[in-house]
Amino acid sequence: MSLSTTSLQDFLTHCRGVVGDEFVVCDDAGMAPYLTDWRGRFTGKAAAVLRPASVEQVRLLVAACAQWRVPLVPQGGRTGLVLGSVPDASGDAVVLSLARLNRIRAVDPVNRTITVDAGCILQQVQEAAAAEGCLFPLSLAAEGSCSIGGNLSTNAGGTAVLRYGNTRELCLGLEVVTPQGQLWDGLRGLRKDNTGYDLRDLYIGAEGTLGVITGAVLKLYPQPKACITALAALPTPEHALRLLTLMQDRCGASLTGFELMSGFCLALVAQHFPQLPKPFAAQHGQYVLLELSSNESEPHAVALLENAIGAALEQAIIDDAVVASSIAQSAGLWQLREHIPLAQAAAGKNIKHDISLPVSRIAQFIATTEPLLQQAFPGCQLVCFGHLGDGNLHFNVAPPDGIGHEAFLANQAAVNRVVHDSVVTFGGSISAEHGIGALKRDELAHYKSAVELDLMRAIKAALDPLGIMNPGKIL
Amino acid sequence: MSLSTTSLQDFLTHCRGVVGDEFVVCDDAGMAPYLTDWRGRFTGKAAAVLRPASVEQVRLLVAACAQWRVPLVPQGGRTGLVLGSVPDASGDAVVLSLARLNRIRAVDPVNRTITVDAGCILQQVQEAAAAEGCLFPLSLAAEGSCSIGGNLSTNAGGTAVLRYGNTRELCLGLEVVTPQGQLWDGLRGLRKDNTGYDLRDLYIGAEGTLGVITGAVLKLYPQPKACITALAALPTPEHALRLLTLMQDRCGASLTGFELMSGFCLALVAQHFPQLPKPFAAQHGQYVLLELSSNESEPHAVALLENAIGAALEQAIIDDAVVASSIAQSAGLWQLREHIPLAQAAAGKNIKHDISLPVSRIAQFIATTEPLLQQAFPGCQLVCFGHLGDGNLHFNVAPPDGIGHEAFLANQAAVNRVVHDSVVTFGGSISAEHGIGALKRDELAHYKSAVELDLMRAIKAALDPLGIMNPGKIL
Numbered sequence: 001m002s003l004s005t006t007s008l009q010d011f012l013t014h015c016r017g018v019v020g021d022e023f024v025v026c027d028d029a030g031m032a033p034y035l036t037d038w039r040g041r042f043t044g045k046a047a048a049v050l051r052p053a054s055v056e057q058v059r060l061l062v063a064a065c066a067q068w069r070v071p072l073v074p075q076g077g078r079t080g081l082v083l084g085s086v087p088d089a090s091g092d093a094v095v096l097s098l099a100r101l102n103r104i105r106a107v108d109p110v111n112r113t114i115t116v117d118a119g120c121i122l123q124q125v126q127e128a129a130a131a132e133g134c135l136f137p138l139s140l141a142a143e144g145s146c147s148i149g150g151n152l153s154t155n156a157g158g159t160a161v162l163r164y165g166n167t168r169e170l171c172l173g174l175e176v177v178t179p180q181g182q183l184w185d186g187l188r189g190l191r192k193d194n195t196g197y198d199l200r201d202l203y204i205g206a207e208g209t210l211g212v213i214t215g216a217v218l219k220l221y222p223q224p225k226a227c228i229t230a231l232a233a234l235p236t237p238e239h240a241l242r243l244l245t246l247m248q249d250r251c252g253a254s255l256t257g258f259e260l261m262s263g264f265c266l267a268l269v270a271q272h273f274p275q276l277p278k279p280f281a282a283q284h285g286q287y288v289l290l291e292l293s294s295n296e297s298e299p300h301a302v303a304l305l306e307n308a309i310g311a312a313l314e315q316a317i318i319d320d321a322v323v324a325s326s327i328a329q330s331a332g333l334w335q336l337r338e339h340i341p342l343a344q345a346a347a348g349k350n351i352k353h354d355i356s357l358p359v360s361r362i363a364q365f366i367a368t369t370e371p372l373l374q375q376a377f378p379g380c381q382l383v384c385f386g387h388l389g390d391g392n393l394h395f396n397v398a399p400p401d402g403i404g405h406e407a408f409l410a411n412q413a414a415v416n417r418v419v420h421d422s423v424v425t426f427g428g429s430i431s432a433e434h435g436i437g438a439l440k441r442d443e444l445a446h447y448k449s450a451v452e453l454d455l456m457r458a459i460k461a462a463l464d465p466l467g468i469m470n471p472g473k474i475l
Numbered sequence: 476m477s478l479s480t481t482s483l484q485d486f487l488t489h490c491r492g493v494v495g496d497e498f499v500v501c502d503d504a505g506m507a508p509y510l511t512d513w514r515g516r517f518t519g520k521a522a523a524v525l526r527p528a529s530v531e532q533v534r535l536l537v538a539a540c541a542q543w544r545v546p547l548v549p550q551g552g553r554t555g556l557v558l559g560s561v562p563d564a565s566g567d568a569v570v571l572s573l574a575r576l577n578r579i580r581a582v583d584p585v586n587r588t589i590t591v592d593a594g595c596i597l598q599q600v601q602e603a604a605a606a607e608g609c610l611f612p613l614s615l616a617a618e619g620s621c622s623i624g625g626n627l628s629t630n631a632g633g634t635a636v637l638r639y640g641n642t643r644e645l646c647l648g649l650e651v652v653t654p655q656g657q658l659w660d661g662l663r664g665l666r667k668d669n670t671g672y673d674l675r676d677l678y679i680g681a682e683g684t685l686g687v688i689t690g691a692v693l694k695l696y697p698q699p700k701a702c703i704t705a706l707a708a709l710p711t712p713e714h715a716l717r718l719l720t721l722m723q724d725r726c727g728a729s730l731t732g733f734e735l736m737s738g739f740c741l742a743l744v745a746q747h748f749p750q751l752p753k754p755f756a757a758q759h760g761q762y763v764l765l766e767l768s769s770n771e772s773e774p775h776a777v778a779l780l781e782n783a784i785g786a787a788l789e790q791a792i793i794d795d796a797v798v799a800s801s802i803a804q805s806a807g808l809w810q811l812r813e814h815i816p817l818a819q820a821a822a823g824k825n826i827k828h829d830i831s832l833p834v835s836r837i838a839q840f841i842a843t844t845e846p847l848l849q850q851a852f853p854g855c856q857l858v859c860f861g862h863l864g865d866g867n868l869h870f871n872v873a874p875p876d877g878i879g880h881e882a883f884l885a886n887q888a889a890v891n892r893v894v895h896d897s898v899v900t901f902g903g904s905i906s907a908e909h910g911i912g913a914l915k916r917d918e919l920a921h922y923k924s925a926v927e928l929d930l931m932r933a934i935k936a937a938l939d940p941l942g943i944m945n946p947g948k949i950l
Contacts, residue, residue: 110720110835111866155669163728166667169644182926189833191865192641193904194630194680195911195919196949197931201676205669222724245585249697252770253728295727296779304771358664360585390666391586432667444670451657455938456672462937463930474671 002092003068008047011068015050015094018060023051023100034095037086038079038142042438045091046073053100055117055175055183055214061096062212063181071468072096074208076119076147080154081354082437084207088472098149101214104128112220113172113189118149118213125218134220137164141338149213155205157433162389163256163293164221166433167204173217174200179210179464189217202459207435208470210463226298227256228305229291229330232312232321233284237363240288240388242317244359247290250308254301257291258389265340265385272343277332279322288318288388289337340385341394348405350383350398351415355423356432359391366393369422373397376418377411392432395419420447436474444474477567478543483522486543490525490569493535498526498575509570512561513554513617517913520566521548528575530592530650530658530689536571537687538656546943547571549683551594551622555629556829557912559682563947573624576689579603587695588647588664593624593688600693609695612639616813624688630680632908637864638731638768639696641908643679648692651678654685654939664692677934682910683945685938701773702731703780704766704805707787707796708759712838715763715863717792719834722765725783729776732766733864740815740860747818752807754797763793763863764812815860816869823880825858825873826890830898831907834866841868844897848872851893852886867907870894895922911949919949 003011016024025031026048036043047070052058065072071093075085087093101119108114109132116125122143129136138151140158150156152174156167164170173188176199186200203211234240240260247255263285270278294301305323312318324330344350357365366384373380379400386393397415399408420430424447436444445453453475460467460475478486490499500506501523511518522545527533540547546568550560562568576594583589584607591600597618604611613626615633625631627649631642639645648663651674661675678686709715715735722730738760745753769776780798787793799805819825832840841859848855854875861868872890874883895905899922911919920928928950935942935950 108833108835110716111833112723113833155673157667157669161666165644168673169640178926178930184926184930185924186927188904189902190831190904190907191834192632192636192831192862192867192907194632194906194908195904195915196680196923196927197685197934198630198643198673198676198680199927199930201673202934205671205673210672222727224727241585248587250770252697252699252768254770293727295725295729356665356667358583358586358588359666360583387667392667427664429663429665429668429670431670432665433669435669436671448671449660451653451659452661452671452674455653455659455674458937459672459677459934462933 014064019052019057025049037083042083044087046087046095049095051097051100058214059177059181059183062177065468066181071471073470074212076150077145079142079146081434082439084437084473107132111189113217115217117215120148122146129220135223152204152213153207154435170219175215176203176211176213179469187217207473209474224293226294226301228301229333230323231279231333232288232318233280234318235285237366239317254292256293259289259337260388261287261385268343269339272346273339350396351412353395353419354432354434355395356392357426357428361426365426372418438472489539494527494532500524512558517558519562521562521570524570526572526575533689534652534656534658537652540943541656546946548945549687551625552620554617554621556909557914559912559948582607586664588692590692592690595623597621604695610698627679627688628682629910645694646691649675650690651686651688654944662692682948684949699768701769701776703776704808705798706754706808707763707793708755709793710760712841714792729767731768734764734812735863736762736860743818744814747821748814751810825871826887828870828894829907829909830870831867832901832903836901840901847893913947
């Protein structure tokens with residue numbers, strides 16, 4: 001689908017007329033920051049990077065792409081983990097950066113909505129909501145860099161899904177430029193709207209393959225009055241599941257976080273970050289980081305949490321627990337969780353999986369899959385942690401002691417096959433919150449049914465008949 | 476698209492081979508119960524009523540419809556309000572009743588999911604969840620008759636949306652027979668799954684025009700330990716909005732119901748149902764029915780509600796309030812709300828609107844639209860009530876005193892135009908929770924943008940190229 005040099009120059013001249021010369025970037029140095037993925041594993045090529053500043057400019061640029069048949073790769077904060085927002089190696093595509101569309105358009109504290117440009121950084125959205133006394137609950141490691149358009153396009157998850165849902169559940173309305181360069185204004189701030197097909201949720205999670213999200217109406221919540229954190233120590237994942245049921249029964253929607261961490265994970269953190277707190281003297285098999293929020297008061301949250309933990313101790317579900325008594329202590333407990341990926345990186349590269357399972361099957365999944373891995377790769381080390389309340393595990397596999405991390409990466413495809421086969425056996429998903437992008441495209445094709453793939457292809461062909469939207473991603 | 480008599484007989488013979496003679500109903504008396512809508516406004520015709528008992532039978536019947544080019548109308552409990560589940564007057568279509576697919580397939584209290592056949596009655600699902608100590612929160616007037624497949628196909632709302640969302644938010648996975656007679660197994664019980672396009676939400680709310688939903692995995696919640704009801708009296712809808720903000724800030728997710736009722740509504744109820752409670756001696760402009768649920772205890776719920784009501788009285792947001800002190804008193808307060816439609820029916824037919832608005836604009840919408848109606852139809856009477864917490868009003872218009880209800884119905888199109896034009900001006904929706912069906916198809920075409928209609932048509936053509944799925948509905 002390469003253009004002739006003359007046609008490409010015509011196209012770029014047209015684009016310069018839309019956004020101005022300086023925002024059509026064609027030199028290698030200027031384009032470089034837009035071509036490499038977040039984890040630095042892949043660098044693509046592009047014919048140009050286009051940097052529109054308004055929805056109308058996006059529309060005109062996409063219309064030009066359609067007219068000249070130029071593939072385009074929408075790009076937000078470029079923090080994705082599956083190569084969804086960088087171009088391939090062909091150099092045929094242009095990158096369409098949404099970074100300059102970064103206005104908070106409106107905050108409505110009574111409707112509890114915020115209307116934003118797609119290029120707004122997640123943290124900027126959180127802060128604009130907080131300034132009006134509201135909570136925008138989406139929260140994830142990259143929140144200082146990722147854009148809300150990217151969060152929507154990947155249906156991002158994070159640490160508050162248990163209470164507030166994924167990005168999909170936080171979005172009421174969307175504005176999208178179609179692959180034909182038309183504007184769909186679906187910017188509705190409505191809790192109920194049953195007027196035809198759910199286009200919104202089709203664009204959410206489509207990773208830019210069906211259109212370009214340019215704006216969104218997002219849900220806000222009341223700011224909780226208090227937020228309390230605790231760390232529980234327990235023997236097995238099975239006990240963690242029992243704790244989850246107990247906490248949900250007693251605390252309902254006040255339970256806002258429930259993160260599982262294996263003993264191996266925390267030992268790895270202690271090894272690489274010895275300055276972090278060590279809440280327990282003894283070693284335990286598993287740990288759960290709990291967070292409770294209250295719209296009432298801090299004493300309410302503390303009492304609720306302490307009573308629940310008391311019951312869990314009494315029922316021998318947990319062996320021990322600490323409740324943070326200050327914001328600093330709470331932050332310290334969260335740091336343990338957040339440093340797991342950093343400790344892994346410090347130890348060396350490993351083979352990562354972002355999987356989900358029915359919550360009730362997680363313990364059995366771990367108990368079944370770890371021996372399968374040991375059988376195939378004797379001595380390999382499992383770094384298993386994640387959002388247990390959502391059934392989402394980061395199920396990472398590190399080399400046996402004495403085997404180099406880089407060398408072990410040669411087993412990636414074989415390790416993936418063991419883990420993903422087991423995931424599918426247990427009714428799970430091979431991509432819980434990261435999406436498919438280019439990285440997991442072959443895995444998707446391997447595991448999805450022919451019926452489902454055909455349905456997806458029919459939708460793609462119907463909405464993007466020229467096939468110019470983020471080619472090579474998902475399908 | 477009429478078949479020749481010979482072809483039709485071949486088709487029906489084939490269907491009898493699939494489901495057995497007795498479940499291919501062709502006689503007028505046998506078909507009659509399947510052809511008239513719930514409110515008795517329309518009776519269609521059908522070539523036959525097909526009554527499969529298994530997913531595989533559904534698949535074979537739909538494949539036969541595709542082969543013989545016979546249009547089909549999927550039907551659940553037939554309680555819809557927009558003529559979405561009855562055939563048109565042509566007699567070309569067959570009705571595909573899902574009523575015999577009524578098994579609860581599985582309940583998983585740890586994963587908090589229930590897997591059901593599409594033909595299960597909503598109440599049956601609620602009861603199966605309760606038997607395992609869980610709550611399936613979808614609740615609406617027709618729950619004793621409506622089927623979960625119909626709830627999904629119309630994305631039903633109801634009285635618990637404020638806390639738990641619409642049916643869409645309560646569904647994790649779907650099983651669908653495509654218009655080609657293929658089975659899409661999307662029965663996943665996962666909170667997170669980012670593996671390609673969101674087919675699930677495309678089928679939800681599609682009113683049977685894209686495929687036949689045969690099964691679903693639904694979300695369950697912990698059963699609240701207590702549920703408290705109160706009725707607040709206040710002067711205006713503006714005050715009701717202030718009360719909503721106050722309640723949400725103080726109670727968060729414990730606020731599970733927030734229903735607005737105008738003084739005129741309750742006067743109508745008192746007139747037609749004098750035996751029902753009259754909680755206040757004085758007349759008030761507006762009333763709000765509040766419901767609070769607690770996962771902790773009844774004293775917790777009572778204290779939370781009484782403190783919030785105390786604050787609302789202190790801030791002069793409400794004039795008066797009663798808190799139910801028993802289950803019987805609570806039921807009595809809900810009866811006031813539930814008897815509004817019955818009182819309306821007793822008074823005579825009126826012109827109904829099921830609309831939604833940004834919550835923050837509701838007071839201004841009512842204040843603007845009522846004078847527009849009075850100007851166009853002097854003396855007309857507004858019966859305004861609904862799920863204020865969701866921005867959803869049932870905004871019904873009754874004739875002026877002295878004008879017959881039937882005669883006033885002649886103004887239906889003109890009244891709709893006034894109300895719906897105003898809804899659109901305020902950024903609202905002309906169908907909040909009932910859907911489009913055949914009844915609102917022309918209104919949809921009138922109000923939706925050409926871009927949105929084209930996107931919907933493209934999806935319809937891609938997934939149902941023969942156009943056999945529930946023709947004449949939505950598009």
